[in-house]
């Protein structure tokens with residue numbers, strides 16, 4: 197056992213070649229086994245736990261992404277909600293949701309128990325998709341289109357909150373997803389039947405009309 201003091205300027209006598217204490221061996225074994233368990237849990241969670249859904253990732257740019265959002269509003273628009281288009285895409289459709297400072301466009305009307313591919317992208321900075329009160333969180337990154345296969349399993353009027361600090365209006369960035377049990381109706385929106393695309397913020401429309409890179 198080392199008892200003499202030393203300054204640190206001269207290195208202490210090495211002891212690594214001496215056999216380890218049984219307790220040390222035991223702790224190294226426990227730590228190694230635990231590392232292996234955690235290592236195995238990563239792929240296990242990916243496949244079994246549904247913690248890291250495998251989405252489709254593509255690169256995009258704000259103008260072309262916004263163009264998809266506009267096309268969708270023209271195709272499946274059912275009205276507006278506080279000036280934001282409300283779209284009711286059919287089951288199985290690709291659904292495009294755009295995040296921008298400080299709003300989510302459009303409002304989505306989906307059917308319970310039906311699968312959709314939900315695309316998320318940002319038109320400016322990084323935002324966070326948080327479905328409230330359900331615990332769903334995804335990062336929404338500019339320049340990337342992240343497509344998630346989703347099947348709403350609960351009917352209700354949900355709010356999308358931004359959970360990535362994106363600026364002064366971060367706390368006001370609230371979106372809406374309406375999940376209906378059965379075919380979508382035009383209830384619970386401001387102006388049913390209105391041309392949803394026409395309700396789009398003019399600045400956004402200009403962005404979408406601009407040439408896609």
Ligand code: CUA
Nearest residue numbers: 323358362366
């Ligand atoms: Cu968008 Cu915070």
